[in-house]
Structures are given as C-alpha cells and as structure tokens.
Amino acid sequence: MELEERARDSADNCIACTSCVAVCPVTKANPDYRGPKLVGPAHNRMHFSDESDYEDSLKLCSNCKNCDITCPNGVSVATLNMLERAKYYKAHPEKHTQADQMLSHNFQMADMLKSIPFGRTCANIGMSIGEAMGMMGAMGIAPQRKSPRFATKYFREMYKEIKQPEGLTKEVLFFPGCFIDVNDPEVGVAFVKVMNANGYKVLMDDRFKCCGSPLVVGGYLDEARSHADNNVAIINEYAAKNIPVIACCTSCSLMLKAEYTELFAQEEMAQAAKNVYDAFEFLTILAEKGELKKVHVSSDKKFIYHAPCHLRAQGMGMPAVDLLKEIGVNIDSADAGCCGMSGSYGFHKENYETSMKIGSELFDKINASGAHKVVCDCGTCREQIKHGTNAKTTHPIQVLAKAYEQ
Ligand code: SF4
Ligand code: SF4
Incomplete structure (x- = not known):
C-alpha cells in the first residue's frame, strides 16, 4: 500500500449528502469554516492544480472526527483534512506558529523538564506567572486558559515505585500517553490498581513515544510517522507474546487503533491495531467472560x-x-x-x-x-x-x- 492511498481514495466515495456538514461542530460555531464536505472530499477530488492552492479555512478543522462518524459512505474526511494540512506545512514550514510548535511538542518539553533539577516546579511557576501577567496570548495560546501543570512525578516514575502483587500470571502493557504520564499520573495509578484487582500485572515499556495525535493536528506528519513506526513495532512485539496493549486516553487509543492505518496505510499498523484496547473496552470483554472482579x-x-x-x-x-x-x-x-x-x-x-x-x-x-x-x-x-x-x-x-x- 502506498502512503495516503486509502484515505485519499475515500474522497471519491463522497455522494455530497451533507450529513457531515450537519454534525460538524466547527461549521455550526464558526461561519468562517467552509465545512467538511467542501474542505475534505470536494477539494481532494479536485486535486489542487498547483502547489499554492490551499483552502485557508482548513486550519479551523479540529480533527474531532464527527464527520467520519456520520458519513454513510466511509469517507475519511478528517484524515483527508489532516493530510492536506500536512502537505501545506511541508511546503510552507515557515507558516507554523510558536503555538503550533509548543502544543504539538509538549512531550519534548516534558522530557527536558524531567532532566533538570526542579525543572517541572519552575515550569509550573513560570506558567502561573505568564498567565497572571497575560503573556500567553503573545505566544498564540488562549490567555483565558489555564494550561495543565506538569506533575512533580510523572507516571513513568511513579510506576517504578508501585508494588504490584506477587504471583499475577496475566499481563497487559500500558500505553500511558502524554497527558496521563506528565499531567495526570493518578489515572495511571488507578489503572494499575484496577488491573491488579482483576489478576493482571501491568507492564510499561519506556520505548513508547507520544502517540503522535498532537503532531498530526499541528501538521507535523513526518514526525508523527516516526512515532507511529516506533510504537507499532513495540505493539507487534507484545502481540507476538499475546500481551494486549491498553490505553486509558481515547485519543491515544484511536490513534493506535485506527488513525495510524488511515494516515499511513501500512499493513503492520493494521496488524498492531488488533492488539490495542481502550481500558473500558478491555474491562467489558473481561465482564462478558465473567472474569471481571x-x-x-x-x-x-x-x-x-x-x-x-x-x-x-x-x-x-x-x-x-x-x-x-x-x-x-x-x-x-x-x-x-x-x-x-x-x-x-x-x-x-x-x-x-x-x-x-x-x-x-x-x-x-x-x-x-x-x-x-x-x-x-x-x-x-x-x-x-x-x-x-x-x-x-x-x-x-x-x-x-x-x-x-x-
Ligand atoms: S457525509 Fe460523507 S458522503 Fe456525505 S457529504 Fe460528507 S463526506 Fe460526502
Ligand atoms: S473533523 Fe473537522 S470537518 Fe470533521 S466534524 Fe470535526 S471539525 Fe468538522
């Protein structure tokens, strides 16, 4: 399969029914957005004649996927939009803003802060001062928002201190994702407790990288591809040992289960997807088998x-x-x-x-x-x-x- 083949081909399935337009939250809220039907499949079918052709309102798509959920003909509208956005930024990297760079690469900042003594505490104080002084707007971040703070101990660090019960014979591999790892590690701790109570030992693999979802929406598709290749190889390694991979964040699980394959159309990605579960999807399977505590x-x-x-x-x-x-x-x-x-x-x-x-x-x-x-x-x-x-x-x-x- 060629890169982009599947999603690009799906544009030709559009029958212009406008169901996607009716459910697109951005179309409803912002009259500047020209809507999923036009921005996604219609523009892809026209196959822009020249490199400079670009639909400016494409930047307003949030990749929420409501269009894809609704489309009766299987058009990957959101993915078409993300591929088109990536094409544009590849040709015009200078158009990336400071906010694009920061919001798509939070994992880099998180890693860097971990290696600096008191790095996370200082970053959190810096954010509080920046927000109080109204400085976030200058970087393109909404000044009304309070950015999520870095946890003083990331989940990956907390995990090493968790004493899981001896003698657990079943295993799952946890994909924590960036938000749980660096901003909300207690979710990961709760996941370990629940899995342990159900007889599973929770494994971690430090080779996992960010799922790449923030990179895709920011138009950094090549970087997202390198994260996908890395993560897929790990997931398939555990699949060979019959160890399922579980995520507690639904954007991470969607990325691992569906978006890698849609965006990059590689067989090993489709293969890996079969070994990934959302946490409650997995627990429901246990309940159906009568194995849930x-x-x-x-x-x-x-x-x-x-x-x-x-x-x-x-x-x-x-x-x-x-x-x-x-x-x-x-x-x-x-x-x-x-x-x-x-x-x-x-x-x-x-x-x-x-x-x-x-x-x-x-x-x-x-x-x-x-x-x-x-x-x-x-x-x-x-x-x-x-x-x-x-x-x-x-x-x-x-x-x-x-x-x-x-
Ligand atoms: S819902 Fe699907 S088929 Fe209908 S207009 Fe949107 S993309 Fe085309
Ligand atoms: S992914 Fe984009 S086009 Fe589709 S519903 Fe969401 S905002 Fe609209």
Whole structure:
C-alpha cells in the first residue's frame, strides 16, 4: 500500500449528502469554516492544480472526527483534512506558529523538564506567572486558559515505585500517553490498581513515544510517522507474546487503533491495531467472560459522563458508563456532543471562541445536572469541562478503582 492511498481514495466515495456538514461542530460555531464536505472530499477530488492552492479555512478543522462518524459512505474526511494540512506545512514550514510548535511538542518539553533539577516546579511557576501577567496570548495560546501543570512525578516514575502483587500470571502493557504520564499520573495509578484487582500485572515499556495525535493536528506528519513506526513495532512485539496493549486516553487509543492505518496505510499498523484496547473496552470483554472482579457501589452520589468524540469514533458505545452503571454507580451520559477542546485545538488563541461556543451545550447540561463530578476518559476534555463549568472531573478508571477500595 502506498502512503495516503486509502484515505485519499475515500474522497471519491463522497455522494455530497451533507450529513457531515450537519454534525460538524466547527461549521455550526464558526461561519468562517467552509465545512467538511467542501474542505475534505470536494477539494481532494479536485486535486489542487498547483502547489499554492490551499483552502485557508482548513486550519479551523479540529480533527474531532464527527464527520467520519456520520458519513454513510466511509469517507475519511478528517484524515483527508489532516493530510492536506500536512502537505501545506511541508511546503510552507515557515507558516507554523510558536503555538503550533509548543502544543504539538509538549512531550519534548516534558522530557527536558524531567532532566533538570526542579525543572517541572519552575515550569509550573513560570506558567502561573505568564498567565497572571497575560503573556500567553503573545505566544498564540488562549490567555483565558489555564494550561495543565506538569506533575512533580510523572507516571513513568511513579510506576517504578508501585508494588504490584506477587504471583499475577496475566499481563497487559500500558500505553500511558502524554497527558496521563506528565499531567495526570493518578489515572495511571488507578489503572494499575484496577488491573491488579482483576489478576493482571501491568507492564510499561519506556520505548513508547507520544502517540503522535498532537503532531498530526499541528501538521507535523513526518514526525508523527516516526512515532507511529516506533510504537507499532513495540505493539507487534507484545502481540507476538499475546500481551494486549491498553490505553486509558481515547485519543491515544484511536490513534493506535485506527488513525495510524488511515494516515499511513501500512499493513503492520493494521496488524498492531488488533492488539490495542481502550481500558473500558478491555474491562467489558473481561465482564462478558465473567472474569471481571465483582463489586457493588452503595453510594448514591450522582455522576455525569461526557463521551469524548474520539471514543465515539471507535464505534463501541460507552463501555465506561455501561460498566459503572452495572456495578451500581449513579451515572448518566450528558449526550451533548463535542466539548470543543479537541486535544490542543481549544488552546490556540484563534480557536478559543469557537471552542467555547461548541462546548456550551455540554456546559449547560453539566451545570443543570446537579452531579458531584463529571466523568470523562479524555484528559483535555476534562480540562475544557473544568474551564467551562468549574466542575470537578475524574477518569472512569478512578471511579472503578475507588469502588474496588470499598
Ligand atoms: S457525509 Fe460523507 S458522503 Fe456525505 S457529504 Fe460528507 S463526506 Fe460526502
Ligand atoms: S473533523 Fe470535526 S471539525 Fe473537522 S470537518 Fe470533521 S466534524 Fe468538522
């Protein structure tokens, strides 16, 4: 298979039904965006006649994938957009902004800070000062936002100190992803607790790199390809040993399970995808086999759940809600579409207004729900929810880990 072959070919399946336009949150929120049908398949079918041809509003696409979820004819609209964006930036690297560079390469910053004494504490203080003085806007970051802080100990470091029970015979390999690793390591700790309680030892492999999702949306496709090749080789190595790979972040799991293959069309990527699971997808399989640890929650504290777009794009319903309901957790889905954050999209200064407009339905539902916490599998969705509502948020694996503690 040639690079880009699959997604590019899918443009010819477009029957111009406009279903994608009806569900695109950016089209609804921002009249400057010309919509998925035109920006994705229509422009790809025209096969731009000259290198300088570029649809400027393409930069407004958030890669949320709602178009792909809805398209009745299997057009990979979001991927067409990302491939076109990458082509443009390859020809015009000077058009990348400082914000593109920073938001797509947070993993580099995180690694660098780890090697400097007090690096993370100093970076967090620097962010607080920068935000208080309104300096983030000068770098292209929305000044209204509070950037996620670096954890003083990353999950990869915490993992080495976790004492897993002796004698566990089954194993899974955890793909922590950047957000859980460097910003929210307690999610990883909860994952280890849950898997241990179910008889699995959790392995880590330090060779894993960022899944590459922030690189793709930033138009750094060659770098994303090198991350994909690295990660796919590791996943296939564990597949050969019958050890499944599990991610707790739905953008990471979507990338490993579907986007690598869509973007780069390599057989080994399709092969690796079969060995990757979202955490609650895996736990649901255990439950169906009667192998999930049984527990019943007695508290009637109310939770509201937000389904990330990148979970819905995986076409497996809402396994976290189903499983948590099953054990007695009082939880309902907000059913309010996209939160508007889409990874790093809402952090860009120029996308802030669109991002908040998209999230408004979700914010209203959360505010009216009376729930004590919002449950969501995606770290940056949780950031958006906190910003838009001041609500407390948690990952569903943390709710399950707490239930196991009772
Ligand atoms: S939903 Fe699919 S077929 Fe319909 S206009 Fe969009 S891309 Fe074309
Ligand atoms: S990925 Fe999201 S923002 Fe981009 S065209 Fe599709 S629905 Fe619209």
